[in-house]
Amino acid sequence: MKTEPCRLYAGDILGSRYRIVSVAGRGGMGTVYLAEDLKLKGKRWAVKETLRHARDYQRFVDEAEMLIRLQHVHLPGIVDYFPPDDEGFSYLVMDYIEGETLAGRFNRTGGQVGVAAAVNYALQLCDLFHYLHDELPVPMIYRDLKPSNIMIDGQEQVRLIDFGIARHFKSGSPADTVQVGTIGFAAPEQFQQLQTDRRTDLYSLGAVLYYLLSGGKYPYSSGVPLARLNKEVPEGLSAVVGKLLEPDPDNRYPNAGKLRADLVAVYAELCGGEGQPALSGGFLGPVVIAVCGTGRGVGCTHTAVLLAHFLARKRRSVVLAEANASGHFGRIEAVYEGADEPFRGSAAFDLRGVRYVKAGDGLDMIGTLSGSYEFVVLDLGSYEETEWFGEFMRAAVQVVVGTGCEWKRRDIAKFFRSHPVPDPAKCSLFVPLASAQMARDIRRMMPDVRLVALPAHSDPFCHQQETSELLDGWLGFPEPLNRGAGSFMRRWFRAQAPK
Structure with missing residues (x-):
């Protein structure tokens, strides 16, 4: 090349x-x-x-x-x-993604990719394709799915790279402007002067699964069902891959949602009843809870502090990072120390079991995220002003803070229009001081978003029974947490998965 x-x-x-x-x-x-x-x-x-x-x-x-x-x-x-x-x-x-491409892993292991691991990668790609195909204002077709464009990071999470030939889907167009794709993984219509659509990417996903689980064979040249090439592949998965690889797009899965439902069933069979995959190999590093506001003054820092001290009272090790330019943490430290002016010389301080890291001249995000703490709470401030919003999209738990004021509710809708949340099970909308009527109105406006109406809690550093019971239910651990962030994350994803 x-x-x-x-x-x-x-x-x-x-x-x-x-x-x-x-x-x-x-x-x-x-x-x-x-x-x-x-x-x-x-x-x-x-x-x-x-x-x-x-x-x-x-x-x-x-x-x-x-x-x-x-x-x-x-x-x-x-x-x-x-x-x-x-x-x-x-x-x-x-x-910058720490990890390796799926092609690199395949070659490094001599083509030894486990069946469950491959299905886990496919499920993650289904979530991504659902976003690209069905959640954007104009569907986007990736058109070049192959192992060398799939990155696997240290937490076994997929990142799809290189959008060089992606295109927006134009309904009614008889053909693509340019026929492109990688031989071995591209769908037949990509070389036949035909229109590509959702099913084109799903074909390529089937070709990737076939390649990984057949020891490196391409479906167009092999023509053999996957289960005959690899005895570890169950017939159900072989049938799913066969349907993905149908030459006629009308015979394939119509969308990523339908495909995902069948893959979840396959995964359950592979894992002995665990229908929803947790993070493969356990979760490495701290659990990141990212808190961002739909605008200034909605209570983002108050909520982040409340969550951090709630976790500290659960005897969890917590660091609270100021990923914004507000300077609030300096003022918090000054009040705690009894000073009249914000402290500017120190980079961090400890308060009631929580390690506070101030933005100061620059936040060492890598150092913060790779530390020995079990939980990292990020106070991102207003999403339109923070330079760290990418960390919100990567966080294991995403908290959006909005206000129930009628004249500011449109800011909530604007946020979710601008940044469609890829996994609603991970994201919640927190509305402090919301009355019952406010909560009902917001639920009607945002029916697909998990709403948490926070009660009045004037001192976020201290325990309040009503708030603690609410957060216990929200995070899904009314019982004492098992030790280890990995255990928590597995329970978190299982608890939040659609039944």
């Missing part, structure tokens, strides 16, 4: 902010660099460099802005872009 030339070297600074550390990878689509953020201490990014004609300037801008609007736990967040310069070099700045 021909590789494009690269222009940046270690030590170069892009856009006065991103210092290049090293080359992370090279291929036919360009070069990917590892970069460190000069503004956000400890933050690392992947910078993708491509060479294109300067006349593609507006097309690049349109594509980049489209990608930035995508927010899903199984997508790397795009945070910045630099359109083609005079030499044609353009750059996308995105999340």
Whole structure:
């Protein structure tokens, strides 16, 4: 494969902010660099460099802005872009993912991918395709699913990378403008001057499963049912893959939701009745609870403090990080120490069993998330102002704080329109001081969002029986927590999974 030339070297600074550390990878689509953020201490990014004609300037801008609007736990967040310069070099700045591609793992293990692990990856991709196909205002077809475009991070979570040939679905169009895809994984219609749609991506998902579980065979050349090639593959999974690989799109699954339902049943069979997969291999690191507000002054910090001290009273080790520029933590520390002015010299302090980390000159997010604490609570402040909103989309537990005031409820709807939550089971809308009528009105407005109406709780540092009972039920542990964050996460996902 021909590789494009690269222009940046270690030590170069892009856009006065991103210092290049090293080359992370090279291929036919360009070069990917590892970069460190000069503004956000400890933050690392992947910078993708491509060479294109300067006349593609507006097309690049349109594509980049489209990608930035995508927010899903199984997508790397795009945070910045630099359109083609005079030499044609353009750059996308995105999340840096610690892990390996599924192709790399397949090769490293000699083609030994477990059946349950493969189904787990497929279930995660179903969630992503449901978002791309059915939750965006205009459906997006990825069109290039293959093992080398699927990243697996340290928590066995999938991230789909490289949207170079994705396209918006145009109903009524008889054919795609350009036929593209990777031979071996692309659906037949991608090479037949036909329109691609949801079923095209699902075919490719079937081809990936076939490849992984057959020891590296391609379905178009093999033509043998998967169960005959791998005795560990149950007949139910073999039938699902066979349906995905039907040449006629009308004979495939119509959407990712239908496919997911069958895969959940297969997973239950593989795992002896555990119908909903938890995080494979256990959860590594702390449980992250990200709290963001639909605007200023809605009670985001108050809620984050309340949650952190609730967990501390459960004898959990908790760090509360100020991932915003409000400076509230400095004022909290000053009150605690009996000072008149906010403390600015210290980076962190301890208060009633909670470790507070202040934003200060820069929040070391990597250090915070990789620490020895069982829980990390992120106070993101207003989602429109924080520079750390990507951490909300990646968090295990997502809390949106809004207000029940009638004239501000539209801010709640605006948030969920702008950032469709990929997994409603992980996300809750907290509304402090909501009356019963307010709660009913918000539920009618947002019927698919889990609403938590917080009672009046003036001192978030202290216990209040009504609030504690509410949070016990919300997090799903009325009994004492078992030790270990992994155990908590498995119970969390099982408890919140649709029955």
